[in-house]
Amino acid sequence: MGMTITEKILAAHAGTAKVEPGEIISVGLDVVLANDITAAVAIPELKKMGFTNVFDNTKVVFVMDHFVPNSDVKAAMQCKIGRDFARACKLEHFYDAGTMGIEHVLLPEKGLVLPGDVIIGGDSHTCTYGALGAFSTGVGSTDLAAGMARGQLWFKVPASIKFIYKGKLPVFVSGKDLILFTIGRIGVDGALYKAMEFTGEVVEELSVDSRFTMCNMAVEAGAKNGIIAPDKKIEGFVKNRARRPYRFFNSDPDALYEETYEFDISELEPQVAFPHLPSNTKNVSEADNILIDQVVIGSCTNGRMEDLRVAADILKGRKIHPYVRVIVIPATQDIYLQAIQEGLIEIFIQAGAAVSTPTCGPCFGGHMGVLAAGERCVSTTNRNFVGRMGHQTSEVYLAGPAVAAASALKGRIADPREVV
Amino acid sequence: MSGRAYVFGDNVDTDLIVPGRFLTLSTPEELAGVCMAGLDAGFASRLRQGDVFVAGRNFGCGSSREHAPISIKAAGICCVIAVSFARIFYRNAINIGLPVLESKSAARSIREGDEIAVELQEGRIINLTQEETYTFTPFPGFIMDIIREGGLVNYLKNRSTDRGGN
Numbered sequence: 001m002g003m004t005i006t007e008k009i010l011a012a013h014a015g016t017a018k019v020e021p022g023e024i025i026s027v028g029l030d031v032v033l034a035n036d037i038t039a040a041v042a043i044p045e046l047k048k049m050g051f052t053n054v055f056d057n058t059k060v061v062f063v064m065d066h067f068v069p070n071s072d073v074k075a076a077m078q079c080k081i082g083r084d085f086a087r088a089c090k091l092e093h094f095y096d097a098g099t100m101g102i103e104h105v106l107l108p109e110k111g112l113v114l115p116g117d118v119i120i121g122g123d124s125h126t127c128t129y130g131a132l133g134a135f136s137t138g139v140g141s142t143d144l145a146a147g148m149a150r151g152q153l154w155f156k157v158p159a160s161i162k163f164i165y166k167g168k169l170p171v172f173v174s175g176k177d178l179i180l181f182t183i184g185r186i187g188v189d190g191a192l193y194k195a196m197e198f199t200g201e202v203v204e205e206l207s208v209d210s211r212f213t214m215c216n217m218a219v220e221a222g223a224k225n226g227i228i229a230p231d232k233k234i235e236g237f238v239k240n241r242a243r244r245p246y247r248f249f250n251s252d253p254d255a256l257y258e259e260t261y262e263f264d265i266s267e268l269e270p271q272v273a274f275p276h277l278p279s280n281t282k283n284v285s286e287a288d289n290i291l292i293d294q295v296v297i298g299s300c301t302n303g304r305m306e307d308l309r310v311a312a313d314i315l316k317g318r319k320i321h322p323y324v325r326v327i328v329i330p331a332t333q334d335i336y337l338q339a340i341q342e343g344l345i346e347i348f349i350q351a352g353a354a355v356s357t358p359t360c361g362p363c364f365g366g367h368m369g370v371l372a373a374g375e376r377c378v379s380t381t382n383r384n385f386v387g388r389m390g391h392q393t394s395e396v397y398l399a400g401p402a403v404a405a406a407s408a409l410k411g412r413i414a415d416p417r418e419v420v
Numbered sequence: 421m422s423g424r425a426y427v428f429g430d431n432v433d434t435d436l437i438v439p440g441r442f443l444t445l446s447t448p449e450e451l452a453g454v455c456m457a458g459l460d461a462g463f464a465s466r467l468r469q470g471d472v473f474v475a476g477r478n479f480g481c482g483s484s485r486e487h488a489p490i491s492i493k494a495a496g497i498c499c500v501i502a503v504s505f506a507r508i509f510y511r512n513a514i515n516i517g518l519p520v521l522e523s524k525s526a527a528r529s530i531r532e533g534d535e536i537a538v539e540l541q542e543g544r545i546i547n548l549t550q551e552e553t554y555t556f557t558p559f560p561g562f563i564m565d566i567i568r569e570g571g572l573v574n575y576l577k578n579r580s581t582d583r584g585g586n
Contacts, residue, residue: 037443041486048577049577050576074445077444139511140489140508188431188481189431189478192506192507222478222481365441385458386459
């Protein structure tokens with residue numbers, strides 16, 4: 001019996017020829033990531049464990065992105081824990097306001113995470129890097145501390161679920177719509193503890209940006225990791241960024257999957273996840289005059305170039321609805337700069353949007369666009385739990401950048417096909 | 421250990437347990453006061469030492485914030501019983517020494533306010549109010565040790581003599 005890509009990567013990092021689902025193994029870590037929130041908990045734990053330093057100052061990466069630029073004194077004090085530790089340990093890859101981007105967009109962009117890697121991060125959306133053909137998963141701060149100290153962590157090898165997407169991607173349908181549709185089908189615990197492997201002709205055609213979006217939300221189905229076999233597009237993405245060797249793994253034809261889903265998406269509409277679960281997914285045409293107060297375009301899910309281009313195409317030469325606040329957050333400084341050079345930022349500002357420096361800000365209800373009681377937001381982010389973006393009675397509708405931009409113009413949840 | 425049951429539904433997420441706006445707090449003492457603040461700001465103040473959380477499927481889904489189990493434990497909750505747990509939350513809870521018990525029958529039968537006693541070693545949950553007993557698979561020895569010693573950090577500290585690092 002063959003192995004899946006997930007099993008092969010884990011086996012290679014455990015120094016063994018073969019692993020099976022359910023087996024508990026100790027694996028070497030290529031990258032250990034922390035942000036301002038999770039580092040602040042992990043650092044004291046690492047010290048309590050008796051360590052004063054990290055296992056390798058080139059492999060532990062800190063990104064101050066959640067409450068940065070600091071939103072208040074408490075956030076500043078919390079960030080200071082990460083900043084001081086990063087300096088003391090001489091971390092080679094430390095990113096703060098000015099160089100910082102949203103961690104899961106920044107690390108691939110900087111070539112810090114590569115195909116075939118095993119990566120842990122103190123952030124649940126660490127599963128994003130599966131789009132490069134890496135095993136990548138989120139952990140809490142104690143595991144993070146252990147990983148930072150030893151460069152090793154134990155895992156139970158996950159069983160894999162295969163998703164095959166057939167057909168041709170319709171206009172205005174992107175990776176976000178595919179993953180929302182998928183979570184809608186299997187539920188928020190539909191892949192609990194499992195690997196989600198995305199395959200098929202649609203995925204092969206999908207841009208690298210859209211692949212990141214799909215893997216990013218694997219955790220919203222409860223998965224341990226999301227993964228896509230690397231191909232020429234991934235080779236093109238990493239070859240000029242990588243500063244160390246990387247390796248492509250592929251699933252064997254006779255690899256064992258716990259389940260296989262096959263979807264023909266040729267007729268798929270843009271998707272919207274209604275409050276308060278990412279699995280509460282509907283076709284955009286089912287949104288019946290749902291008035292909105294805010295639109296957020298950004299985050300580790302949809303703050304990449306492709307997303308900004310799609311949104312700008314729709315907003316170009318038009319005005320945002322007077323009752324809607326639109327916040328556009330390019331995910332990294334490079335993306336921000338590229339968006340300036342392409343004229344996208346001008347389009348956003350002319351349309352009446354606020355454009356922010358990179359930050360996770362509103363996605364988790366931290367700052368930069370928190371909602372009041374009863375307010376509704378269409379957001380390209382990844383979670384729409386109760387109170388996620390602010391007040392307990394506020395509502396978040398998850399969608400891709402096309403629906404978000406169209407909704408910004410109409411003042412209600414709108415189908416992009418209505419406005420262009 | 422024993423206490424009163426607080427019963428929740430499916431998919432209780434970590435944003436409900438500790439909302440994002442409180443993530444500038446990081447000590448157990450601070451986090452105890454905001455336990456379940458996403459549901460009700462006054463929730464934590466009503467909890468007593470030894471109380472039990474009971475929930476449906478996928479408890480602790482969403483963000484990897486270890487603040488969530490830290491807050492539950494610091495608020496005095498002695499264990500969480502659920503049909504199933506989200507992966508990261510489960511591991512985080514064990515790592516900080518909060519027992520997380522998977523028992524479908526307990527999760528489906530226990531009602532709000534029931535008096536619950538838990539015998540970790542024996543794998544028994546006793547509902548003193550309804551006079552019922554439910555079972556779960558007891559933890560292996562090393563996990564019992566982690567829980568007893570208050571989490572993985574203490575567990576490692578109590579055992580390791582090698583304090584390497586580069």
